[in-house]
Amino acid sequence: MSGSPSFVSARFPDIPSGLLGGVVAIGNFDGMHRGHQAVLAAAMDRAAEADGPAVALTFEPHPREVFRPDEPVFRLTPPAAKARVAAALGLSGLVTVDFTRDFAARSADAFVSEVLVGALKTKGVTVGWNFHFGKGRAGTPAMLFGEGERLGFAVDVVEAFTDEGGEAVSSSRIRSLLADGLIGEAAGLLGYRWFFEAEVVHGDKRGRTIGYPTANMRLPASVRLAHGIYAVAIELDGERHHGVASFGRRPTFDNGAPVFETFVFDFTGDLYGKTAVVTPVSYLRPEMRFDSVEALIAQMDQDSAEARAILQTAQPLTPLDRALLFG
Template identity: 45%
Template sequence: MAIEVIRGWRDLTPAKQGAAVAIGAFDGVHRGHQAVIAAARDAARALDAPLAVVSFDPHPRRWFQPDAAPFRLMTPEQMARALEPLGVDRLYLLPFDADMAAMSDEDFARNVLAAGLGTKHAAVGFDFTFGKGRTGSPESLRRYGVDLGFTVSTVDRLDDLHGLKLSSSAVREALQAGDMNRAAAILGRPFAIEGEVVHGDKRGRTIGIPTANIPLADYMRPAYGIYATRSRLPDGRIIDGVANLGIRPMFETEQPMLEVWLFDFDADLYGQTLETDLIARLRGEMKFDDLDALKAQIDADAVAARAVLVG
Protein backbone atom coordinates (compact mmCIF):
# COMPACT_ATOMS: atom_id res chain seq x y z
CA MET A 1 0.00 0.00 0.00
CA ALA A 2 1.36 3.45 -0.94
CA ILE A 3 2.45 5.77 1.82
CA GLU A 4 -0.17 8.31 2.91
CA VAL A 5 1.04 11.91 2.67
CA ILE A 6 -0.69 14.32 5.05
CA ARG A 7 0.10 18.00 4.55
CA GLY A 8 -0.61 19.58 7.90
CA TRP A 9 -1.36 18.90 11.54
CA ARG A 10 -4.54 20.82 12.27
CA ASP A 11 -8.04 19.29 12.42
CA LEU A 12 -6.94 15.72 11.70
CA THR A 13 -9.47 12.95 12.21
CA PRO A 14 -8.65 10.26 14.80
CA ALA A 15 -7.91 7.87 11.93
CA LYS A 16 -4.99 10.08 10.86
CA GLN A 17 -3.59 10.44 14.39
CA GLY A 18 -2.00 8.09 16.90
CA ALA A 19 1.25 7.11 15.19
CA ALA A 20 4.75 6.44 16.40
CA VAL A 21 6.72 9.11 14.58
CA ALA A 22 10.28 9.87 13.56
CA ILE A 23 10.80 13.65 13.54
CA GLY A 24 13.31 15.62 11.47
CA ALA A 25 14.01 17.29 8.16
CA PHE A 26 15.08 13.92 6.71
CA ASP A 27 16.48 15.59 3.58
CA GLY A 28 18.01 12.68 1.69
CA VAL A 29 16.56 9.93 3.93
CA HIS A 30 20.16 8.76 4.33
CA ARG A 31 21.33 5.86 6.47
CA GLY A 32 21.51 8.03 9.60
CA HIS A 33 17.90 9.08 9.08
CA GLN A 34 16.97 5.45 8.53
CA ALA A 35 18.29 4.59 12.01
CA VAL A 36 15.89 7.14 13.56
CA ILE A 37 13.03 5.72 11.51
CA ALA A 38 13.98 2.20 12.65
CA ALA A 39 13.65 3.34 16.28
CA ALA A 40 10.18 4.69 15.53
CA ARG A 41 9.34 1.43 13.76
CA ASP A 42 10.29 -0.59 16.86
CA ALA A 43 8.00 1.62 18.94
CA ALA A 44 5.17 1.35 16.40
CA ARG A 45 5.31 -2.43 16.61
CA ALA A 46 5.37 -2.42 20.41
CA LEU A 47 2.42 -0.01 20.55
CA ASP A 48 0.53 -1.57 17.63
CA ALA A 49 0.47 1.90 16.07
CA PRO A 50 1.06 3.22 12.55
CA LEU A 51 4.61 4.26 11.67
CA ALA A 52 4.95 7.86 10.51
CA VAL A 53 7.61 10.40 9.62
CA VAL A 54 7.19 14.08 10.54
CA SER A 55 9.02 16.45 8.22
CA PHE A 56 8.60 20.00 6.93
CA ASP A 57 7.87 21.68 3.62
CA PRO A 58 9.51 23.99 2.83
CA HIS A 59 12.71 22.97 4.57
CA PRO A 60 13.19 25.21 7.64
CA ARG A 61 16.47 26.52 6.22
CA ARG A 62 14.62 27.91 3.20
CA TRP A 63 12.27 29.80 5.54
CA PHE A 64 15.04 31.32 7.64
CA GLN A 65 17.48 31.82 4.74
CA PRO A 66 15.29 32.57 1.70
CA ASP A 67 18.29 33.73 -0.32
CA ALA A 68 20.47 30.72 0.49
CA ALA A 69 21.95 28.81 -2.44
CA PRO A 70 19.96 25.72 -3.52
CA PHE A 71 20.63 22.90 -1.06
CA ARG A 72 17.87 20.26 -1.15
CA LEU A 73 18.81 16.63 -1.71
CA MET A 74 15.32 15.47 -2.69
CA THR A 75 11.79 16.60 -3.42
CA PRO A 76 8.88 15.72 -1.11
CA GLU A 77 7.75 13.17 -3.71
CA GLN A 78 11.16 11.50 -3.64
CA MET A 79 11.08 11.51 0.16
CA ALA A 80 7.75 9.68 0.17
CA ARG A 81 9.09 7.04 -2.22
CA ALA A 82 12.27 6.59 -0.16
CA LEU A 83 10.20 6.05 2.99
CA GLU A 84 7.94 3.37 1.52
CA PRO A 85 10.44 0.48 1.61
CA LEU A 86 11.22 1.38 5.24
CA GLY A 87 7.67 0.42 6.19
CA VAL A 88 6.46 3.98 6.82
CA ASP A 89 2.67 4.28 6.69
CA ARG A 90 2.36 8.06 6.76
CA LEU A 91 4.41 11.12 5.93
CA TYR A 92 3.30 14.24 7.76
CA LEU A 93 4.62 17.20 5.75
CA LEU A 94 4.11 20.13 8.08
CA PRO A 95 4.07 23.59 6.49
CA PHE A 96 7.00 25.56 7.83
CA ASP A 97 5.42 28.99 7.93
CA ALA A 98 5.36 32.04 10.21
CA ASP A 99 3.23 30.20 12.79
CA MET A 100 5.57 27.25 12.90
CA ALA A 101 8.67 29.44 13.06
CA ALA A 102 7.23 31.38 16.03
CA MET A 103 6.29 28.31 18.12
CA SER A 104 8.15 27.66 21.33
CA ASP A 105 9.46 24.16 21.86
CA GLU A 106 6.67 23.49 24.38
CA ASP A 107 4.01 24.74 21.96
CA PHE A 108 5.35 22.45 19.24
CA ALA A 109 5.24 19.45 21.58
CA ARG A 110 1.83 20.34 22.99
CA ASN A 111 -0.04 21.71 19.96
CA VAL A 112 1.54 19.86 17.04
CA LEU A 113 2.76 16.53 18.37
CA ALA A 114 0.23 15.87 21.11
CA ALA A 115 -2.99 17.68 20.17
CA GLY A 116 -2.51 17.81 16.40
CA LEU A 117 -0.94 14.47 15.52
CA GLY A 118 -1.93 12.52 18.62
CA THR A 119 1.61 11.17 18.80
CA LYS A 120 2.13 7.98 20.79
CA HIS A 121 5.93 7.89 20.49
CA ALA A 122 8.55 10.22 19.02
CA ALA A 123 11.98 9.09 17.82
CA VAL A 124 14.61 11.76 17.19
CA GLY A 125 18.31 12.01 16.47
CA PHE A 126 20.86 12.93 19.13
CA ASP A 127 21.24 16.44 17.71
CA PHE A 128 17.52 17.17 17.24
CA THR A 129 16.43 20.73 18.05
CA PHE A 130 12.99 22.31 17.76
CA GLY A 131 11.00 25.39 18.65
CA LYS A 132 11.76 29.08 18.22
CA GLY A 133 15.46 29.70 18.70
CA ARG A 134 16.04 25.92 18.54
CA THR A 135 15.61 25.77 22.30
CA GLY A 136 14.13 22.28 22.37
CA SER A 137 16.28 19.17 22.70
CA PRO A 138 15.69 15.41 22.97
CA GLU A 139 15.79 15.78 26.76
CA SER A 140 13.16 18.53 26.84
CA LEU A 141 11.00 16.59 24.38
CA ARG A 142 11.13 13.62 26.71
CA ARG A 143 9.98 15.81 29.62
CA TYR A 144 7.12 17.23 27.58
CA GLY A 145 6.13 13.74 26.53
CA VAL A 146 5.73 12.63 30.14
CA ASP A 147 3.13 15.37 30.64
CA LEU A 148 1.50 15.04 27.22
CA GLY A 149 1.21 11.27 26.98
CA PHE A 150 3.88 10.17 24.51
CA THR A 151 7.24 8.45 24.93
CA VAL A 152 10.51 9.51 23.33
CA SER A 153 13.58 7.66 22.09
CA THR A 154 16.87 9.25 21.04
CA VAL A 155 19.18 7.69 18.45
CA ASP A 156 22.90 8.20 18.92
CA ARG A 157 25.13 9.37 16.10
CA LEU A 158 25.68 6.56 13.63
CA ASP A 159 28.82 6.34 11.52
CA ASP A 160 29.67 3.91 8.78
CA LEU A 161 32.09 1.09 9.59
CA HIS A 162 34.53 2.72 7.19
CA GLY A 163 34.37 6.07 8.97
CA LEU A 164 31.80 7.83 6.79
CA LYS A 165 29.77 10.46 8.60
CA LEU A 166 26.12 9.67 7.89
CA SER A 167 24.63 13.15 7.56
CA SER A 168 23.01 15.38 4.95
CA SER A 169 25.97 17.75 5.13
CA ALA A 170 28.31 14.84 4.36
CA VAL A 171 26.19 13.97 1.31
CA ARG A 172 26.44 17.57 0.11
CA GLU A 173 30.21 17.54 0.59
CA ALA A 174 30.48 14.36 -1.47
CA LEU A 175 28.31 15.81 -4.24
CA GLN A 176 30.32 19.02 -4.33
CA ALA A 177 33.43 16.89 -4.79
CA GLY A 178 31.77 14.84 -7.53
CA ASP A 179 32.28 11.70 -5.44
CA MET A 180 29.09 9.84 -6.32
CA ASN A 181 30.23 6.59 -4.72
CA ARG A 182 30.66 8.32 -1.36
CA ALA A 183 27.31 10.08 -1.69
CA ALA A 184 25.60 6.78 -2.52
CA ALA A 185 27.29 5.03 0.41
CA ILE A 186 25.84 7.62 2.81
CA LEU A 187 22.41 7.70 1.19
CA GLY A 188 22.12 3.96 0.70
CA ARG A 189 21.24 4.58 -2.97
CA PRO A 190 22.46 6.85 -5.80
CA PHE A 191 21.75 10.57 -5.60
CA ALA A 192 18.93 11.39 -8.02
CA ILE A 193 17.48 14.52 -9.60
CA GLU A 194 13.80 14.51 -10.53
CA GLY A 195 12.04 17.09 -12.65
CA GLU A 196 9.91 17.88 -15.63
CA VAL A 197 11.51 17.68 -19.07
CA VAL A 198 11.50 21.15 -20.66
CA HIS A 199 12.31 22.44 -24.12
CA GLY A 200 15.93 23.40 -24.72
CA ASP A 201 17.64 24.90 -27.76
CA LYS A 202 17.49 21.47 -29.48
CA ARG A 203 21.10 21.84 -30.61
CA GLY A 204 21.82 18.25 -29.58
CA ARG A 205 19.41 16.97 -32.20
CA THR A 206 21.49 18.59 -34.93
CA ILE A 207 24.39 16.28 -34.06
CA GLY A 208 22.26 13.20 -33.39
CA ILE A 209 22.34 13.51 -29.62
CA PRO A 210 18.88 14.54 -28.35
CA THR A 211 18.75 15.30 -24.65
CA ALA A 212 16.04 15.48 -21.99
CA ASN A 213 16.57 18.81 -20.25
CA ILE A 214 15.65 19.11 -16.56
CA PRO A 215 15.98 22.31 -14.48
CA LEU A 216 17.79 21.81 -11.17
CA ALA A 217 15.32 23.98 -9.22
CA ASP A 218 16.20 23.90 -5.48
CA TYR A 219 18.49 20.86 -5.70
CA MET A 220 21.98 21.49 -4.44
CA ARG A 221 24.47 21.69 -7.28
CA PRO A 222 26.77 18.68 -7.51
CA ALA A 223 30.14 19.25 -9.17
CA TYR A 224 29.48 20.36 -12.73
CA GLY A 225 30.48 17.88 -15.38
CA ILE A 226 29.55 14.75 -17.30
CA TYR A 227 27.85 11.88 -15.53
CA ALA A 228 26.93 8.27 -16.23
CA THR A 229 23.21 8.07 -15.44
CA ARG A 230 20.14 5.89 -15.06
CA SER A 231 16.75 7.50 -15.63
CA ARG A 232 13.33 6.24 -14.58
CA LEU A 233 10.57 7.06 -17.03
CA PRO A 234 6.96 7.63 -15.95
CA ASP A 235 6.05 4.18 -17.32
CA GLY A 236 8.64 2.52 -15.07
CA ARG A 237 11.32 1.83 -17.66
CA ILE A 238 14.92 2.46 -16.59
CA ILE A 239 17.20 3.82 -19.31
CA ASP A 240 20.98 4.19 -19.12
CA GLY A 241 22.51 7.40 -20.36
CA VAL A 242 25.09 10.12 -20.10
CA ALA A 243 24.37 13.65 -18.92
CA ASN A 244 25.84 17.10 -18.72
CA LEU A 245 25.14 18.82 -15.42
CA GLY A 246 26.00 22.50 -15.34
CA ILE A 247 26.02 25.54 -17.57
CA ARG A 248 27.46 23.95 -20.74
CA PRO A 249 30.40 26.33 -21.41
CA MET A 250 30.29 26.07 -25.22
CA PHE A 251 26.63 27.18 -25.34
CA GLU A 252 26.26 28.64 -21.88
CA THR A 253 22.85 28.44 -20.22
CA GLU A 254 21.51 31.10 -17.86
CA GLN A 255 20.63 28.52 -15.21
CA PRO A 256 22.39 25.17 -14.65
CA MET A 257 20.56 22.21 -16.14
CA LEU A 258 20.71 18.45 -16.22
CA GLU A 259 20.77 17.40 -19.87
CA VAL A 260 20.45 13.63 -20.26
CA TRP A 261 21.10 11.66 -23.44
CA LEU A 262 19.14 8.43 -23.02
CA PHE A 263 20.85 5.57 -24.84
CA ASP A 264 18.93 3.69 -27.53
CA PHE A 265 15.80 5.73 -26.88
CA ASP A 266 13.74 7.95 -29.14
CA ALA A 267 10.43 9.35 -27.87
CA ASP A 268 8.91 12.68 -26.90
CA LEU A 269 9.35 13.26 -23.16
CA TYR A 270 8.44 16.96 -22.97
CA GLY A 271 6.27 17.70 -19.96
CA GLN A 272 6.95 14.30 -18.39
CA THR A 273 8.76 13.80 -15.08
CA LEU A 274 12.05 11.89 -15.06
CA GLU A 275 14.13 10.83 -12.09
CA THR A 276 17.81 10.46 -12.97
CA ASP A 277 20.42 8.72 -10.81
CA LEU A 278 23.89 10.24 -11.07
CA ILE A 279 25.98 7.07 -10.98
CA ALA A 280 29.48 8.40 -11.63
CA ARG A 281 31.13 11.68 -12.63
CA LEU A 282 33.23 11.08 -15.72
CA ARG A 283 34.88 14.50 -16.17
CA GLY A 284 34.39 18.21 -15.70
CA GLU A 285 32.70 20.54 -18.17
CA MET A 286 34.79 21.60 -21.16
CA LYS A 287 34.62 24.10 -24.01
CA PHE A 288 35.30 22.88 -27.55
CA ASP A 289 36.42 24.57 -30.75
CA ASP A 290 33.48 23.39 -32.84
CA LEU A 291 30.51 21.02 -32.98
CA ASP A 292 32.57 18.21 -34.48
CA ALA A 293 34.95 18.26 -31.52
CA LEU A 294 32.00 18.39 -29.14
CA LYS A 295 30.32 15.41 -30.80
CA ALA A 296 33.54 13.38 -30.73
CA GLN A 297 33.90 14.02 -27.00
CA ILE A 298 30.25 13.17 -26.29
CA ASP A 299 30.66 9.91 -28.20
CA ALA A 300 33.70 9.13 -26.05
CA ASP A 301 31.74 10.04 -22.93
CA ALA A 302 28.96 7.68 -23.99
CA VAL A 303 31.44 4.83 -24.33
CA ALA A 304 32.84 5.62 -20.86
CA ALA A 305 29.34 5.84 -19.37
CA ARG A 306 28.28 2.51 -20.84
CA ALA A 307 31.40 0.90 -19.41
CA VAL A 308 30.66 2.28 -15.93
CA LEU A 309 27.00 1.27 -16.06
CA VAL A 310 27.76 -2.27 -17.21
CA GLY A 311 30.36 -2.66 -14.49
Protein backbone atom coordinates in the same frame (compact mmCIF):
# COMPACT_ATOMS: atom_id res chain seq x y z
CA MET B 1 13.14 -3.70 0.79
CA SER B 2 9.98 -2.52 -0.90
CA GLY B 3 7.80 0.51 -0.43
CA SER B 4 4.66 0.27 1.64
CA PRO B 5 1.64 -0.14 -0.66
CA SER B 6 -0.43 1.99 1.72
CA PHE B 7 2.10 4.81 2.13
CA VAL B 8 0.46 8.21 2.57
CA SER B 9 1.96 11.69 2.21
CA ALA B 10 -0.05 14.39 3.98
CA ARG B 11 0.15 18.08 4.87
CA PHE B 12 -0.43 19.11 8.46
CA PRO B 13 -3.09 19.48 9.85
CA ASP B 14 -5.00 17.34 7.29
CA ILE B 15 -3.82 13.98 8.56
CA PRO B 16 -5.57 10.76 7.44
CA SER B 17 -6.86 8.57 10.25
CA GLY B 18 -4.49 5.78 9.23
CA LEU B 19 -1.52 7.87 10.35
CA LEU B 20 -2.90 8.65 13.80
CA GLY B 21 -2.01 6.94 17.03
CA GLY B 22 1.41 5.71 15.95
CA VAL B 23 5.07 6.48 16.44
CA VAL B 24 6.38 9.74 15.04
CA ALA B 25 9.97 10.37 13.96
CA ILE B 26 10.63 14.11 13.92
CA GLY B 27 13.24 15.95 11.90
CA ASN B 28 13.98 17.96 8.82
CA PHE B 29 15.41 14.82 7.18
CA ASP B 30 16.91 16.55 4.14
CA GLY B 31 18.73 13.73 2.41
CA MET B 32 17.07 10.90 4.32
CA HIS B 33 20.66 9.72 4.83
CA ARG B 34 21.95 6.88 6.99
CA GLY B 35 21.83 9.02 10.12
CA HIS B 36 18.20 9.91 9.43
CA GLN B 37 17.49 6.28 8.60
CA ALA B 38 18.67 5.27 12.09
CA VAL B 39 16.03 7.57 13.59
CA LEU B 40 13.36 6.31 11.19
CA ALA B 41 14.28 2.66 11.84
CA ALA B 42 13.91 3.18 15.59
CA ALA B 43 10.45 4.62 14.97
CA MET B 44 9.48 1.67 12.79
CA ASP B 45 10.71 -0.78 15.43
CA ARG B 46 8.69 0.95 18.13
CA ALA B 47 5.64 1.13 15.85
CA ALA B 48 5.86 -2.60 15.10
CA GLU B 49 5.85 -3.35 18.83
CA ALA B 50 2.81 -1.12 19.28
CA ASP B 51 1.10 -2.40 16.12
CA GLY B 52 0.65 1.15 14.87
CA PRO B 53 1.80 3.35 11.99
CA ALA B 54 5.34 4.71 11.73
CA VAL B 55 5.25 8.33 10.56
CA ALA B 56 7.96 10.83 9.64
CA LEU B 57 7.09 14.39 10.65
CA THR B 58 9.05 16.96 8.70
CA PHE B 59 9.02 20.62 7.73
CA GLU B 60 8.85 22.62 4.51
CA PRO B 61 10.46 24.81 3.45
CA HIS B 62 13.83 24.16 5.00
CA PRO B 63 14.01 26.32 8.17
CA ARG B 64 17.18 28.01 6.91
CA GLU B 65 15.27 29.26 3.87
CA VAL B 66 12.79 30.94 6.23
CA PHE B 67 15.31 32.62 8.48
CA ARG B 68 18.06 33.23 5.90
CA PRO B 69 16.26 33.56 2.56
CA ASP B 70 19.35 35.09 0.95
CA GLU B 71 21.20 31.78 1.48
CA PRO B 72 19.35 29.18 -0.64
CA VAL B 73 19.83 25.58 0.45
CA PHE B 74 20.92 22.81 -1.91
CA ARG B 75 18.01 20.51 -1.13
CA LEU B 76 19.06 16.87 -1.32
CA THR B 77 15.51 15.59 -1.03
CA PRO B 78 12.76 18.10 -1.85
CA PRO B 79 9.28 17.00 -0.72
CA ALA B 80 8.54 14.53 -3.54
CA ALA B 81 11.95 12.89 -3.23
CA LYS B 82 11.65 12.70 0.55
CA ALA B 83 8.30 10.93 0.20
CA ARG B 84 9.78 8.54 -2.35
CA VAL B 85 12.54 7.49 0.04
CA ALA B 86 10.17 7.29 3.01
CA ALA B 87 7.91 4.92 1.09
CA ALA B 88 10.87 2.77 0.02
CA LEU B 89 11.99 2.54 3.64
CA GLY B 90 8.62 1.09 4.60
CA LEU B 91 7.21 3.98 6.61
CA SER B 92 3.44 4.29 6.86
CA GLY B 93 3.47 7.93 5.94
CA LEU B 94 5.08 11.34 5.80
CA VAL B 95 3.43 14.38 7.39
CA THR B 96 4.76 17.77 6.30
CA VAL B 97 4.31 20.89 8.40
CA ASP B 98 4.34 24.31 6.71
CA PHE B 99 7.30 25.93 8.41
CA THR B 100 6.77 29.65 8.86
CA ARG B 101 8.03 32.24 11.32
CA ASP B 102 4.70 31.97 13.13
CA PHE B 103 5.08 28.21 13.44
CA ALA B 104 8.67 28.62 14.64
CA ALA B 105 7.41 30.99 17.35
CA ARG B 106 5.19 28.25 18.80
CA SER B 107 6.40 27.15 22.22
CA ALA B 108 7.85 23.69 22.72
CA ASP B 109 4.98 22.86 25.09
CA ALA B 110 2.43 23.89 22.46
CA PHE B 111 4.18 21.80 19.79
CA VAL B 112 3.92 18.73 21.99
CA SER B 113 0.32 19.30 23.08
CA GLU B 114 -1.11 20.61 19.80
CA VAL B 115 0.89 18.78 17.13
CA LEU B 116 2.11 15.53 18.65
CA VAL B 117 -0.68 14.73 21.07
CA GLY B 118 -3.61 16.77 19.75
CA ALA B 119 -3.25 16.29 16.01
CA LEU B 120 -1.19 13.11 15.62
CA LYS B 121 -2.37 11.36 18.82
CA THR B 122 1.10 9.93 19.05
CA LYS B 123 1.92 6.90 21.19
CA GLY B 124 5.65 7.34 20.67
CA VAL B 125 8.24 9.87 19.48
CA THR B 126 11.70 9.22 18.05
CA VAL B 127 14.30 11.95 17.58
CA GLY B 128 18.03 12.35 17.09
CA TRP B 129 20.26 13.16 20.05
CA ASN B 130 20.66 16.83 19.07
CA PHE B 131 17.02 17.53 18.19
CA HIS B 132 15.67 20.91 19.33
CA PHE B 133 12.29 22.45 18.64
CA GLY B 134 9.92 25.23 19.61
CA LYS B 135 10.49 28.91 20.28
CA GLY B 136 14.09 29.60 21.19
CA ARG B 137 14.87 25.91 20.59
CA ALA B 138 13.60 25.30 24.13
CA GLY B 139 12.41 21.78 23.28
CA THR B 140 15.04 19.11 23.87
CA PRO B 141 15.12 15.31 24.11
CA ALA B 142 15.11 15.63 27.91
CA MET B 143 12.01 17.85 27.72
CA LEU B 144 10.34 15.27 25.46
CA PHE B 145 11.05 12.53 27.99
CA GLY B 146 9.32 14.55 30.67
CA GLU B 147 6.33 15.33 28.47
CA GLY B 148 6.11 11.70 27.41
CA GLU B 149 5.88 10.57 31.02
CA ARG B 150 3.27 13.22 31.74
CA LEU B 151 1.14 12.70 28.63
CA GLY B 152 1.61 9.00 28.04
CA PHE B 153 3.85 8.53 25.02
CA ALA B 154 7.19 6.75 24.71
CA VAL B 155 10.34 8.61 23.67
CA ASP B 156 13.38 7.14 21.92
CA VAL B 157 16.51 9.20 21.34
CA VAL B 158 18.98 7.95 18.73
CA GLU B 159 22.65 8.63 19.25
CA ALA B 160 24.83 10.33 16.65
CA PHE B 161 25.41 8.15 13.59
CA THR B 162 28.93 7.95 12.23
CA ASP B 163 30.36 6.41 9.09
CA GLU B 164 32.95 3.65 8.93
CA GLY B 165 35.70 6.22 9.51
CA GLY B 166 34.07 7.52 12.68
CA GLU B 167 32.93 10.82 11.11
CA ALA B 168 29.38 12.05 11.61
CA VAL B 169 27.07 11.58 8.65
CA SER B 170 25.47 14.90 7.73
CA SER B 171 23.59 16.55 4.91
CA SER B 172 26.29 19.21 4.59
CA ARG B 173 28.96 16.54 3.99
CA ILE B 174 26.82 14.98 1.29
CA ARG B 175 26.21 18.32 -0.42
CA SER B 176 29.95 18.97 -0.52
CA LEU B 177 30.65 15.53 -2.00
CA LEU B 178 28.08 16.03 -4.75
CA ALA B 179 29.52 19.46 -5.50
CA ASP B 180 32.92 17.80 -5.98
CA GLY B 181 31.56 15.09 -8.27
CA LEU B 182 32.15 12.41 -5.63
CA ILE B 183 28.78 10.78 -6.10
CA GLY B 184 29.96 7.35 -4.97
CA GLU B 185 31.13 8.74 -1.64
CA ALA B 186 27.85 10.65 -1.31
CA ALA B 187 25.91 7.43 -1.93
CA GLY B 188 27.92 5.78 0.84
CA LEU B 189 26.61 8.35 3.33
CA LEU B 190 23.09 8.42 1.92
CA GLY B 191 22.72 4.64 1.81
CA TYR B 192 21.41 4.97 -1.75
CA ARG B 193 22.32 6.79 -4.94
CA TRP B 194 21.22 10.42 -4.92
CA PHE B 195 18.51 11.29 -7.45
CA PHE B 196 16.41 14.25 -8.49
CA GLU B 197 13.04 14.82 -10.17
CA ALA B 198 12.50 17.47 -12.83
CA GLU B 199 10.29 18.27 -15.78
CA VAL B 200 11.63 17.77 -19.29
CA VAL B 201 11.64 21.18 -21.00
CA HIS B 202 12.37 22.45 -24.49
CA GLY B 203 15.99 23.26 -25.24
CA ASP B 204 17.76 24.60 -28.29
CA LYS B 205 17.35 21.17 -30.00
CA ARG B 206 20.99 21.26 -31.04
CA GLY B 207 21.57 17.71 -29.83
CA ARG B 208 19.33 16.14 -32.45
CA THR B 209 21.40 17.74 -35.21
CA ILE B 210 24.52 15.89 -34.05
CA GLY B 211 22.88 12.54 -33.35
CA TYR B 212 22.40 13.05 -29.60
CA PRO B 213 18.86 14.30 -28.88
CA THR B 214 18.53 15.02 -25.18
CA ALA B 215 15.89 15.36 -22.49
CA ASN B 216 16.63 18.75 -20.95
CA MET B 217 15.94 19.58 -17.31
CA ARG B 218 16.63 22.76 -15.39
CA LEU B 219 17.58 22.27 -11.76
CA PRO B 220 17.15 24.90 -9.04
CA ALA B 221 20.03 27.36 -8.89
CA SER B 222 20.77 26.10 -5.37
CA VAL B 223 21.71 22.63 -6.68
CA ARG B 224 25.51 22.52 -6.48
CA LEU B 225 26.05 19.25 -8.32
CA ALA B 226 29.43 19.20 -10.07
CA HIS B 227 29.28 20.15 -13.73
CA GLY B 228 30.36 17.31 -15.96
CA ILE B 229 29.33 14.10 -17.70
CA TYR B 230 27.43 11.33 -15.91
CA ALA B 231 26.22 7.80 -16.54
CA VAL B 232 22.61 7.94 -15.41
CA ALA B 233 19.49 5.91 -14.86
CA ILE B 234 16.32 7.76 -15.79
CA GLU B 235 12.75 6.84 -14.95
CA LEU B 236 10.07 7.95 -17.41
CA ASP B 237 6.40 7.03 -17.03
CA GLY B 238 7.38 4.41 -14.47
CA GLU B 239 9.91 2.72 -16.78
CA ARG B 240 13.67 2.78 -16.19
CA HIS B 241 16.17 3.55 -18.92
CA HIS B 242 19.90 4.15 -19.12
CA GLY B 243 21.61 7.18 -20.55
CA VAL B 244 24.53 9.55 -20.54
CA ALA B 245 24.05 13.11 -19.32
CA SER B 246 25.80 16.44 -19.33
CA PHE B 247 25.25 18.97 -16.57
CA GLY B 248 26.69 22.39 -17.20
CA ARG B 249 26.85 25.46 -19.38
CA ARG B 250 27.72 23.91 -22.78
CA PRO B 251 31.03 25.81 -23.21
CA THR B 252 31.48 24.54 -26.78
CA PHE B 253 28.29 26.38 -27.80
CA ASP B 254 26.93 29.17 -25.64
CA ASN B 255 28.25 28.90 -22.06
CA GLY B 256 24.72 29.65 -20.88
CA ALA B 257 22.68 28.82 -17.80
CA PRO B 258 23.28 25.30 -16.42
CA VAL B 259 21.11 22.55 -17.91
CA PHE B 260 20.98 18.83 -17.19
CA GLU B 261 20.80 17.16 -20.62
CA THR B 262 20.26 13.39 -20.87
CA PHE B 263 20.69 11.27 -23.97
CA VAL B 264 18.45 8.27 -23.27
CA PHE B 265 19.84 5.12 -24.85
CA ASP B 266 17.66 3.25 -27.35
CA PHE B 267 14.65 5.51 -26.82
CA THR B 268 12.33 7.34 -29.16
CA GLY B 269 9.34 9.40 -28.19
CA ASP B 270 8.16 12.81 -27.02
CA LEU B 271 9.28 13.57 -23.46
CA TYR B 272 8.36 17.25 -23.22
CA GLY B 273 6.35 18.05 -20.11
CA LYS B 274 7.01 14.69 -18.48
CA THR B 275 8.56 14.44 -15.03
CA ALA B 276 11.74 12.38 -15.03
CA VAL B 277 13.52 10.83 -12.07
CA VAL B 278 17.25 10.92 -12.77
CA THR B 279 19.88 9.01 -10.80
CA PRO B 280 23.52 9.86 -11.56
CA VAL B 281 25.29 6.51 -11.20
CA SER B 282 28.85 7.48 -12.13
CA TYR B 283 30.73 10.72 -12.75
CA LEU B 284 32.68 10.25 -15.99
CA ARG B 285 34.58 13.50 -16.49
CA PRO B 286 34.43 17.28 -16.07
CA GLU B 287 32.72 19.53 -18.60
CA MET B 288 35.05 20.51 -21.45
CA ARG B 289 35.17 22.93 -24.34
CA PHE B 290 35.93 21.42 -27.78
CA ASP B 291 37.47 23.15 -30.76
CA SER B 292 35.00 21.57 -33.18
CA VAL B 293 31.64 19.81 -33.22
CA GLU B 294 33.38 16.76 -34.67
CA ALA B 295 35.67 16.55 -31.63
CA LEU B 296 32.66 16.89 -29.34
CA ILE B 297 30.81 14.07 -31.12
CA ALA B 298 33.86 11.80 -30.91
CA GLN B 299 34.05 12.41 -27.15
CA MET B 300 30.29 11.85 -26.77
CA ASP B 301 30.64 8.51 -28.56
CA GLN B 302 33.31 7.56 -26.05
CA ASP B 303 31.25 8.82 -23.10
CA SER B 304 28.23 6.83 -24.28
CA ALA B 305 30.22 3.61 -24.59
CA GLU B 306 31.68 4.10 -21.11
CA ALA B 307 28.26 4.89 -19.61
CA ARG B 308 26.68 1.80 -21.20
CA ALA B 309 29.42 -0.41 -19.78
CA ILE B 310 29.09 1.05 -16.29
CA LEU B 311 25.30 0.87 -16.22
CA GLN B 312 25.14 -2.70 -17.53
CA THR B 313 27.16 -3.91 -14.56
CA ALA B 314 25.82 -1.56 -11.86
CA GLN B 315 24.57 -3.32 -8.74
CA PRO B 316 22.43 -2.03 -5.87
CA LEU B 317 24.46 -0.64 -2.98
CA THR B 318 21.89 -1.44 -0.29
CA PRO B 319 18.34 -2.81 -0.05
CA LEU B 320 17.12 0.80 -0.11
CA ASP B 321 19.13 1.52 -3.24
CA ARG B 322 17.62 -1.58 -4.81
CA ALA B 323 14.10 -0.38 -4.01
CA LEU B 324 14.72 3.09 -5.40
CA LEU B 325 16.77 2.31 -8.50
CA PHE B 326 16.28 -1.35 -9.32
CA GLY B 327 12.86 -2.15 -7.86
